[in-house]
Amino acid sequence: MTQPDARTRLLDAAINVIRAQGYSATTVDDLCRTAGVTKGAFFHHFASKDAMAVAAAQHWTDVTAPIFAAAPYHARPEPARRVLDYVALRKAMLTDRSPAEFSCLAGTMAQETYDTHPEIRDACGASILGHAQTLIPDIQAALDASGRTTLSARSLAIFAQSTLQGAFVLAKAGGDPTIAADCCDHLTRYLEQLFAKEPTP
Amino acid sequence: MTQPDARTRLLDAAINVIRAQGYSATTVDDLCRTAGVTKGAFFHHFASKDAMAVAAAQHWTDVTAPIFAAAPYHARPEPARRVLDYVALRKAMLTDRSPAEFSCLAGTMAQETYDTHPEIRDACGASILGHAQTLIPDIQAALDASGRTTLSARSLAIFAQSTLQGAFVLAKAGGDPTIAADCCDHLTRYLEQLFAKEPTP
DNA sequence: GACGACATACCAACCAGTTGGTATGTACAC
DNA sequence: GTGTACATACCAACTGGTTGGTATGTCGTC
Numbered sequence: 309m310t311q312p313d314a315r316t317r318l319l320d321a322a323i324n325v326i327r328a329q330g331y332s333a334t335t336v337d338d339l340c341r342t343a344g345v346t347k348g349a350f351f352h353h354f355a356s357k358d359a360m361a362v363a364a365a366q367h368w369t370d371v372t373a374p375i376f377a378a379a380p381y382h383a384r385p386e387p388a389r390r391v392l393d394y395v396a397l398r399k400a401m402l403t404d405r406s407p408a409e410f411s412c413l414a415g416t417m418a419q420e421t422y423d424t425h426p427e428i429r430d431a432c433g434a435s436i437l438g439h440a441q442t443l444i445p446d447i448q449a450a451l452d453a454s455g456r457t458t459l460s461a462r463s464l465a466i467f468a469q470s471t472l473q474g475a476f477v478l479a480k481a482g483g484d485p486t487i488a489a490d491c492c493d494h495l496t497r498y499l500e501q502l503f504a505k506e507p508t509p
Numbered sequence: 510m511t512q513p514d515a516r517t518r519l520l521d522a523a524i525n526v527i528r529a530q531g532y533s534a535t536t537v538d539d540l541c542r543t544a545g546v547t548k549g550a551f552f553h554h555f556a557s558k559d560a561m562a563v564a565a566a567q568h569w570t571d572v573t574a575p576i577f578a579a580a581p582y583h584a585r586p587e588p589a590r591r592v593l594d595y596v597a598l599r600k601a602m603l604t605d606r607s608p609a610e611f612s613c614l615a616g617t618m619a620q621e622t623y624d625t626h627p628e629i630r631d632a633c634g635a636s637i638l639g640h641a642q643t644l645i646p647d648i649q650a651a652l653d654a655s656g657r658t659t660l661s662a663r664s665l666a667i668f669a670q671s672t673l674q675g676a677f678v679l680a681k682a683g684g685d686p687t688i689a690a691d692c693c694d695h696l697t698r699y700l701e702q703l704f705a706k707e708p709t710p
Numbered sequence: 711g712a713c714g715a716c717a718t719a720c721c722a723a724c725c726a727g728t729t730g731g732t733a734t735g736t737a738c739a740c
Numbered sequence: 741g742t743g744t745a746c747a748t749a750c751c752a753a754c755t756g757g758t759t760g761g762t763a764t765g766t767c768g769t770c
Contacts, residue, residue, distance in 0.1 A: 332533035335759060337758090347717090356760080420530070424529075466683075466688060473675040474673065474678070491667075538726095546751090548752085717767100722760100726755105730752095732751075732752105739745105
């Protein structure tokens with residue numbers, strides 16, 4: 309029942325508030341209020357707002373990675389099935405939730421900071437590409453099994469992440485989270501076609 | 510040789526500055542400086558910064574729509590070819606350019622404002638979905654020709670836009686515009702597969 | 711008694727928006 | 741054709757609230 313320490317509470321607040329408002333529109337006071345700490349605590353743990361953003365990107369990875377690492381699809385024997393079940397999990401994770409809950413902190417922050425705050429952008433890039441990296445072995449195995457040897461597993465892993473990021477943007481812009489679910493279905497269809505045997509009969 | 514009026518210069522400045530810095534991080538003074546006008550002129554033409562953002566989303570549509578309307582792919586006889594050439598054009602438009610130059614104003618602003626500024630979000634949504642709308646007739650005809658009657662042309666048009674938006678995000682986060690070009694290739698491959706004859710022999 | 715983890719009080723810079731103007735045009739009366 | 745009334749487009753200086761950041765203090769623990 310004990311609360312996590314102020315640093316963790318601030319990083320958790322950052323995840324939620326920044327995904328809803330964006331990085332620039334989020335003030336240090338916003339985060340302190342949400343986390344229930346004072347400004348003194350904020351600047352005790354982080355040298356600046358920007359330094360907090362870098363830590364938040366890392367925290368985002370620390371929070372989300374275990375969810376995927378523990379997901380049941382890893383137990384599936386066929387690599388193609390594992391990849392498709394990963395997408396199905398992503399779809400399930402955004403169903404009946406608002407964009408602030410299901411969208412990606414790293415993608416949101418990267419959009420705003422890529423040109424003006426290189427350290428934040430790099431932290432966000434590392435989070436997204438690092439996650440993509442975890443998909444490569446299964447994708448590679450699935451491509452090998454289907455005979456699609458000309459395709460790059462890394463490129464396909466990045467495409468999957470890009471599809472999800474785009475789905476978040478469209479869901480936000482369209483004011484309709486089901487758009488994102490639809491995009492997952494298209495991604496699934498694309499992967500099913502790639503993983504099907506004998507591409508050129 | 511006469512310069513466009515202050516209002517147009519401000520909206521052009523908004524397109525460039527906001528795509529590089531994001532909406533919240535862009536100050537009214539930033540836009541005035543870039544446009545070469547004073548703050549008085551800004552608030553003469555726009556009631557508020559937010560009202561300017563709504564006008565900028567419309568201006569974005571006004572500037573970009575003619576580019577696609579005039580593109581040569583419309584002359585192609587096969588609908589599938591028209592759709593694939595559209596994607597090829599999108600890919601060409603982002604080659605050898607920086608994200609600030611090729612990314613989408615509406616997508617960038619929607620990310621930051623969807624939860625806090627409904628009018629801006631709706632203007633951005635209208636811009637993106639309005640553009641998607643223009644693709645539907647060709648996509649529908651291509652799906653009809655390939656016998657893919659169960660797929661929604663609208664859903665596929667939105668997926669194409671979402672793929673592009675995601676490509677922008679990944680290109681920014683990864684610090685590498687070629688990621689976006691790669692994503693266009695995957696989208697092309699997906700569409701080629703859908704538009705191929707006889708899906709279930 | 712020193713150090714880490716916070717809290718309180720405060721500041722200088724900045725920002726959206728306002729105020730009070732000027733310059734130019736234009737429509738109409740006389 | 742010229743004086744009056746009004747509109748549009750723009751400018752420079754100012755304002756009050758906000759923001760990231762700091763200086764200093766307190767409390768519990770080792």
